[in-house]
Amino acid sequence: MTQRLHHRGPxxxxxxxxxxxxxxxxxxxxxxxxxxVQPMAHAERQLWLTFNGEIFNHVELRRSLHARGHRFATRSxxxxxxxxxxxxxxxxVEHLNGQxxxxxxxxxxxxxxxxxxxxxxxxxxxxxxxxxRGGRFAFASEVKAxxxxxxxxxxxxxxxxxxxxxxWAPLSPHAVFAGVQSLGPGECMVIDAQGSxxxxxxxxxxxxxxxxxxxxxxxxxEAAEALRALLIDCVRLQLxxxxxxxxxxxxxxxxxxxxxxIHHHTSTPLRTFSLTxxxxxxxxxxxxxxxxxxxxxEHTTLHCTRxxxxxxxxxxxxxxxxxxxxxxxxxxxxxxxxxxxxGYKVVLTGEGAxxxxxxxxxxxxxxVRRFMARQPxxxxxxxxxxxxxxxxxxxxxxxxxxxxxxxxxxAEHLGQPGFGHLPRWTTTxxxxxxxxxxxxxxLGDWNALQAIASQVPPEFAHWQPLxxxxxxEAHTLMSGYLLCSQGDRMAMAHSVEGRFPFLDHRLIAFANxxxxxxxxxxxxxxxxxxxxxxxxxxxxxxxxTKQPYRAPDxxxxxxxxxxxxxxxxxxxxxxxxxxxxxxPAAVSKLFAKxxxxxxxxxxxxxxxxxxxxxxLLHRQFVAAPPSTPQAREYxxxxxx
Numbered sequence: 001m002t003q004r005l006h007h008r009g010p011x012x013x014x015x016x017x018x019x020x021x022x023x024x025x026x027x028x029x030x031x032x033x034x035x036x037v038q039p040m041a042h043a044e045r046q047l048w049l050t051f052n053g054e055i056f057n058h059v060e061l062r063r064s065l066h067a068r069g070h071r072f073a074t075r076s077x078x079x080x081x082x083x084x085x086x087x088x089x090x091x092x093v094e095h096l097n098g099q100x101x102x103x104x105x106x107x108x109x110x111x112x113x114x115x116x117x118x119x120x121x122x123x124x125x126x127x128x129x130x131x132x133r134g135g136r137f138a139f140a141s142e143v144k145a146x147x148x149x150x151x152x153x154x155x156x157x158x159x160x161x162x163x164x165x166x167x168w169a170p171l172s173p174h175a176v177f178a179g180v181q182s183l184g185p186g187e188c189m190v191i192d193a194q195g196s197x198x199x200x201x202x203x204x205x206x207x208x209x210x211x212x213x214x215x216x217x218x219x220x221x222e223a224a225e226a227l228r229a230l231l232i233d234c235v236r237l238q239l240x241x242x243x244x245x246x247x248x249x250x251x252x253x254x255x256x257x258x259x260x261x262i263h264h265h266t267s268t269p270l271r272t273f274s275l276t277x278x279x280x281x282x283x284x285x286x287x288x289x290x291x292x293x294x295x296x297x298e299h300t301t302l303h304c305t306r307x308x309x310x311x312x313x314x315x316x317x318x319x320x321x322x323x324x325x326x327x328x329x330x331x332x333x334x335x336x337x338x339x340x341x342x343g344y345k346v347v348l349t350g351e352g353a354x355x356x357x358x359x360x361x362x363x364x365x366x367x368v369r370r371f372m373a374r375q376p377x378x379x380x381x382x383x384x385x386x387x388x389x390x391x392x393x394x395x396x397x398x399x400x401x402x403x404x405x406x407x408x409x410x411a412e413h414l415g416q417p418g419f420g421h422l423p424r425w426t427t428t429x430x431x432x433x434x435x436x437x438x439x440x441x442x443l444g445d446w447n448a449l450q451a452i453a454s455q456v457p458p459e460f461a462h463w464q465p466l467x468x469x470x471x472x473e474a475h476t477l478m479s480g481y482l483l484c485s486q487g488d489r490m491a492m493a494h495s496v497e498g499r500f501p502f503l504d505h506r507l508i509a510f511a512n513x514x515x516x517x518x519x520x521x522x523x524x525x526x527x528x529x530x531x532x533x534x535x536x537x538x539x540x541x542x543x544x545t546k547q548p549y550r551a552p553d554x555x556x557x558x559x560x561x562x563x564x565x566x567x568x569x570x571x572x573x574x575x576x577x578x579x580x581x582x583x584p585a586a587v588s589k590l591f592a593k594x595x596x597x598x599x600x601x602x603x604x605x606x607x608x609x610x611x612x613x614x615x616l617l618h619r620q621f622v623a624a625p626p627s628t629p630q631a632r633e634y635x636x637x638x639x640x
Contacts, residue, residue: 001138001145002026007319008052008141008492014038016048021105021112023050028495030054030241030345035074042082046107049085051078052141053100053122054497056237056504061095085113093188093201097237097504101141101183111192114139118202119352119503120185120479121488127152127180137191142489143177143321147621153179154622156614161581162443163451164323165610166429167421169480171451176322176617185479202505204471206512208462216513223518224532227510231532234504235261238348239268245499246271246344248335249299250549251287253526253533253541254350254359258501260536262348263295270297273339273347275304275331282550287541294538302338304331309556310564314616319493320485321621323614325428325606328551333490340494351487352502355474356511357526358466358519359546366420366469367520373411417460418452420469421476425449431607434586452476466516553605554594557612561595570615579618582611 002013002024009026016023016039025038031054039050055061058077061084066072070083077098084092085104090113099121104113116124126139129151138146146152155178160170170176172184183189186202217223235258239245247259249272263270272292277283285301292299309330316330317323339347354360410422418425425448432440452472460468483500491498501507511519514528521527525546533542557567569575571591573584593599594608 001140001148004145004148005141007495010495012037016041016050016105018048018105018107020110021048021107023048023103023105025050025052028345028497030243030497031058032074032076033242036076036078038078040076040078040082042079042086045082045086047082047085048105048107049078049082049102051081051100051102053098053102053117054240054499055080055096055098055100056240057097059240090188090190091201097506099499099503103139109192111190112137114183114189114191115201116183116185116187118186118505119474119483119500121483121500121503123484123488124183125175125180126183126189137196143175143180144621146180153177155179156581156618156622158439158442159446161323161435161439161614162432162446163448165325165431165435166425166448167452167476167480168325168428169322169476169484171455171476171480177621185475203457204474204508204512205459206463206467206471208459209464215515220518220528220531223514224528224534227528228532230507230510231257231501232261232265234501234507235348236266237504238499238501239266241346243345244269244271244343245346245348246273246339246342247348248272248350249274249288249291249297250350251284251291251541252350252547252549253530253537253544254353254502256291256350256537256541257353257529257533258348258350259291259295259297260533263297264536270295271342271344272297272299273335273342274299274301275335276301277304277331277551278306279552282552284547287544290538291541294541300338300342302331302335304334304551306552306556307559308334309551310567313556313613314566314620315493316490317613317616318620319489320613321489321617322485323610323617324481324485325431325610325613326550327553327556327609328549329486329490331551332486333493336491336494336496339496345495346497346499347491348499348501349487350502351482351498351500352478353526353529354546355470355478356502356508357529358470358516359525360473360548361546362420362424362473363466363469363520364523364525365423366465367523369411369420369423370414370465373414413449416449416453417456417468418449418472420465421452421472422449427602428606430603431610434582434590434607434611436580436583439581464516466520467512554599554608555597557608558595558597561597563591563595566616567612570619571612575615576611579615579623581614581618587611 005026009028011029012027014025014037023039027038039048041048055077058080061080065083065087068087072079081102084095093115099117101116101122101124123141125143127146129136129138138149140146157178160174160176163170173181175182187198187200189196189198249255249259259272262268274288276285309327312330312334316333320329413419413422487498518528530542557564571587573588576582576584576587590607599605
C-alpha cells in the first residue's frame with residue numbers, strides 16, 4: 001500500500017505494525033527534514049501517528065503545549081499532533097490550522113482516530129473488509145493503495161458516476177469505486193471495539209438573515225484593512241517550510257493577491273510559475289506579464305499545446321482516480337512537473353478565493369435568475385444577462401431570446417437548495433444520454449436537487465441566497481473536484497504540495513460574517529477583496545473580471561481530424577460495449593461530431609472528456625489492475 005503512494009512521499013517511508021494495527025507512510029520532507037520520520041510515536045502515551053499534510057500553526061501550538069508541560073524531541077509538525085491529542089483528545093483537530101489527513105492509534109484505549117482537514121484539501125479513503133482473518137478496516141490517501149488488498153473490489157460505482165456526470169464529483173461520502181468511501185471535509189472517525197462513529201467538527205456557517213444588520217465593521221474601508229491584515233497572516237503561515245516555496249501566477253486576481261502579498265509583506269524570495277496556451281480563449285500570458293513586470297519576480301512559464309494535453313491526459317486520470325469532465329487538470333499536472341524539476345516542492349495558489357468571496361459567474365447568474373423569477377416583466381433582464389460570461393466564445397448569454405429561456409429554466413425551484421446551481425447541473429446531466437440503458441436504469445430517478453437538500457444543515461434555510469450558493473459550491477465542486485482532481489492529485493503526481501491561503505478557516509469565518517454585498521456588489525465579484533488590494537496591484541489586474549482557468553477539451557484529442565490512438569481505441573464501439581457504462585451508438589455519434597470539430601458547446605465537450613476519462617479509469621483500475629502492463633500502457637503515455 002505504501003509503495004503505491006510513493007509519488008505522494010518519495011523522500012522516506014516507514015511502517016508500524018503492532019497487534020491489530022498496521023500504519024504505513026510515504027513522506028514528502030518539507031518541515032524538519034531529518035526529524036519527521038513516520039509513523040511517529042509518543043512513547044509515554046503509547047500513541048502512533050501517520051500523517052499527510054502540514055500543520056501551519058505548529059510553532060504556536062508547540063509553544064502552547066510546551067507551556068502545559070509537553071516536551072518535544074523534533075521540530076516536526078507531526079509530533080505536535082501527537083502532543084495535541086495527548087492534551088485535548090479528539091478535540092485536538094479544533095486546534096490545528098492546516099491541511100491534513102491523519103490516522104492516530106491510541107494503543108492504551110485500542111482505538112483509531114481518523115481526521116481530515118476542514119476543507120478536504122487532503123484526501124482520505126476507507127473500506128471495510130470481510131475475509132479469512134475476520135473483519136478489517138483499511139484506509140489510505142488514495143484508492144490505488146487500497147487496491148493492494150486483494151479483497152477490495154475493483155468496480156466503478158454507478159451511483160457515483162451519475163453524481164459526477166451532474167455535480168462534477170461524487171457526493172460525500174461516496175467515492176468513485178464500489179465499496180470505498182471518503183471521509184468528508186472537516187470530519188473525524190473513531191474505530192474501536194464498539195464499532196465506528198464519525199462526526200463533523202467544522203463546517204461553513206453564516207449569520208441568519210437579519211443578523212447582518214449588526215455589521216462587524218464600521219465601514220467598508222475598515223473591513224478592507226482587516227481583510228488585508230488577515231490575508232497577510234494566512235500567507236505568512238503557509239510560507240513556513242524548510243524547503244524553497246514558490247507560487248502559481250495565472251494572471252487573474254486570486255493568484256496575483258497571493259504573489260503580491262508575498263512580495264510586499266514577507267522576506268520569502270518570490271518565485272512564480274504559470275501556464276500558457278496556443279488558444280487565445282484560454283491564454284492569459286499578457287496578464288501574467290503585467291504582474292511579473294510589476295513585481296519583478298523570477299518567473300517561468302510552461303507552454304502547453306493540445307498535443308501535450310492529449311499525451312498527459314491518461315496519467316492525469318490515473319492520479320485523479322475519477323472521471324473528469326474537463327481537460328484542465330492535465331496542464332496543471334504538467335506544471336507541477338515543471339515546478340518539481342525547478343527544485344521546488346511547495347507552491348502557493350489562489351484556489352478558494354472565488355468560493356469564499358463570491359467570485360464565480362455562477363453567483364452572478366443565480367442573482368440574475370432570482371431577479372428574473374421575481375420580476376419576469378422587467379426590461380432590465382437583457383442588460384443583466386449580457387454581463388455574464390464575457391470570456392466565452394459561445395456564451396449562453398450571447399443571444400437574448402435563448403438566454404432568457406436558458407436562465408429562466410427551473411424558476412419553479414426558486415427557494416430550494418441548489419436553485420443557483422440548477423443550470424450547471426442540468427447542462428452537465430445532459431451527458432446522461434450517453435449512459436447505457438443498464439446504467440440509466442440503475443440511476444433511476446435520482447435527483448440532484450433532492451440529494452443536495454438532504455445534506456444541507458437545518459440553519460441553511462435562514463441564510464441569504466448568496467450564502468446558500470456558497471455553501472453548496474464549497475461542498476460539491478470545490479471539495480470534490482477542484483481540491484481533488486484538479487488540486488491535490490495533480491500536484492502530488494509530481495510530489496509537489498499545493499497550499500491555499502484563501503482556505504485558511506479563519507479567513508473563511510471572517511468572510512462569512514461579512515454582508516453579502518461586500519462579496520458581490522451588484523454584479524461586481526469579490527468587491528471587498530479588490531478593495532483590500534488597492535495600491536498593491538496594477539489596476540488592470542485588480543479590477544479585472546473573473547476569467548476561470550480552462551484548457552482545450554475535445555479538440556485536444558484530434559490533429560486535423562485524426563484522433564490520438566488511445567482515444568480511438570477506448571471510444572470504439574467494441575470497447576464501449578465491453579465496459580458497459582455507455583451506449584456505443586451515442587458515443588460513436590459524439591466521437592464523429594468532435595472529430596469534425598463541431599463540438600462547440602459545454603455539453604458535447606463535457607460528454608467527450610467524461611466518457612474518455614471513464615474509459616481510461618476502467619482500463620487502468622478495473623479491466624487491468626494497476627500493476628499490470630495493460631494498465632501502465634493507459635497511464636504512462638507521456639512519461640517513462
